[in-house]
Amino acid sequence: MSVIIPPIKSQGIKTKLVPWINDVIRQSGLDLKRTGWIEPFFGTGVVGLNAPVGGRHIVGDSNPHLINLYQNIQNGEVNEYNMRTYLEHESRILEVADENGYAYYREVKNRFNQNHSPFDFVFLSRAGFNGMMRFNRKGEWNIPFCQKPGRFAPAYITKICNQVANASRIIRRGDWNFLNQDFRATIEQAEVGDIIYVDPPYFGRYVDYYNGWTEKDEATLFETLRNTPAHFILSTWHHNEFRENDMMNRYWNQFNVVTQEHFYHGGGHIENRHPMVEALVFNFELEDVHEPQVEMELKLEFE
Ligand SMILES: C[S@@+](CC[C@H](N)C(=O)[O-])C[C@H]1O[C@@H](n2cnc3c(N)ncnc32)[C@H](O)[C@@H]1O
Structure with missing residues (x-):
C-alpha cells in the first residue's frame, strides 16, 4: 500500500508502522466502512490519515499547533x-x-x-x-x-x-473532529464499534513540553482502556538491546500483543539509533487467517 505522508514531521512518526497497524485493523472483525476512529495522541496524523475506516474521526492532541494546523487544512485556510x-x-x-x-x-x-x-x-x-x-x-x-x-x-x-x-x-471527504485536549477526554468519546488508536509518549524515553509522560499517566491510560467498550490498539515499545519496557508486564501483556522491529532515525540519544522492538497491544482477537507481517526492514525517511 502507499502511505499518505503528512506535511509535518516528528521523531515519533509512525509512517513505517502504518501497514502493520492497518493489517491488525483489517483483522478486527469490525465493519470498517462504518467504524469510527478515535485517536487521542494524533501527533503528525500519519496513522489516522491512513486508517482504513469509514466512520467519524475524533482525534485529539495536547499540542495545540498540530491541532491548529489540521483545523486550518480542514477549513481551507x-x-x-x-x-x-x-x-x-x-x-x-x-x-x-x-x-x-x-x-x-x-x-x-x-x-x-x-x-x-x-x-x-x-x-x-x-x-x-x-x-x-x-x-x-x-x-x-x-x-x-x-x-x-x-x-x-x-x-x-x-x-x-x-x-x-x-x-x-x-479530511474533507470524511467526518473529522480535531480537538486540542487531554487523552482522557478523547477516549471518553469512544463507543462500541469504534477503534481507538493510542500512541502515547513512550514511558521512560522522551520528554518535552507537550510530551511529559509519567507512570501515573500510563496507569490512567491502562484503566481507561481496560474499561472502554470500543476496540483499542496501543502502540508502545517492547524492548531494545539495552532494556525492556516495564509497562508491558505491569499492564499490557494481559491483552493481545504482536511485535515488530523498528528503526527510529532521529534524536541525539544513542538508544534512538538502535533498533527498537515495537509492540501493538489490542483488546480483540484477530479474525483473519494470516498473522500481521513481522520483521520488515524499516528505515524512516526524513525528506
Ligand atoms: C508518540 S506521539 C504520537 C505520534 C503519532 N502517532 C505519529 O505517528 O505522528 C505522542 C503525541 O501525544 C501528544 N500528547 C502527549 N501527552 C498527551 C496528553 N496527556 N494528552 C493528549 N496528547 C498528548 C503529544 O503532543 C504527541 O503529539
Whole structure:
C-alpha cells in the first residue's frame, strides 16, 4: 500500500508502522466502512490519515499547533496553493539570509513562538534538524536549523504542497473532529464499534513540553482502556538491546500483543539509533487467517 505522508514531521512518526497497524485493523472483525476512529495522541496524523475506516474521526492532541494546523487544512485556510506561495516566498528569503539561513530560521522561530502560524509551523518542521519536533519549557519551538543548500528547492516545495493536498482530500471527504485536549477526554468519546488508536509518549524515553509522560499517566491510560467498550490498539515499545519496557508486564501483556522491529532515525540519544522492538497491544482477537507481517526492514525517511 502507499502511505499518505503528512506535511509535518516528528521523531515519533509512525509512517513505517502504518501497514502493520492497518493489517491488525483489517483483522478486527469490525465493519470498517462504518467504524469510527478515535485517536487521542494524533501527533503528525500519519496513522489516522491512513486508517482504513469509514466512520467519524475524533482525534485529539495536547499540542495545540498540530491541532491548529489540521483545523486550518480542514477549513481551507491552509491549502496547497497558499502553502506554495508561502514556501516560495520564505525560500527566497532563506537563500539570501545571513549566516547561511540560520538568521532567518531564528526569525521565523521567534515569529512562530509569538503568532503560532500554521504556515510557520510547517516551515520549522521542514527546516529544523532531522525532522524533529520539540518544545521547551515555555512551550516554544526548540529545534535548531538543518542547514542545507537550497533547503526549499522547487521539488521539495511541491512535495510538501502535495502532502497538504492529500491530507485535505482525506479530511474533507470524511467526518473529522480535531480537538486540542487531554487523552482522557478523547477516549471518553469512544463507543462500541469504534477503534481507538493510542500512541502515547513512550514511558521512560522522551520528554518535552507537550510530551511529559509519567507512570501515573500510563496507569490512567491502562484503566481507561481496560474499561472502554470500543476496540483499542496501543502502540508502545517492547524492548531494545539495552532494556525492556516495564509497562508491558505491569499492564499490557494481559491483552493481545504482536511485535515488530523498528528503526527510529532521529534524536541525539544513542538508544534512538538502535533498533527498537515495537509492540501493538489490542483488546480483540484477530479474525483473519494470516498473522500481521513481522520483521520488515524499516528505515524512516526524513525528506
Ligand atoms: C508518540 S506521539 C504520537 C505520534 C503519532 N502517532 C505519529 O505517528 O505522528 C505522542 C503525541 O501525544 C501528544 N500528547 C502527549 N501527552 C498527551 C496528553 N496527556 N494528552 C493528549 N496528547 C498528548 C503529544 O503532543 C504527541 O503529539
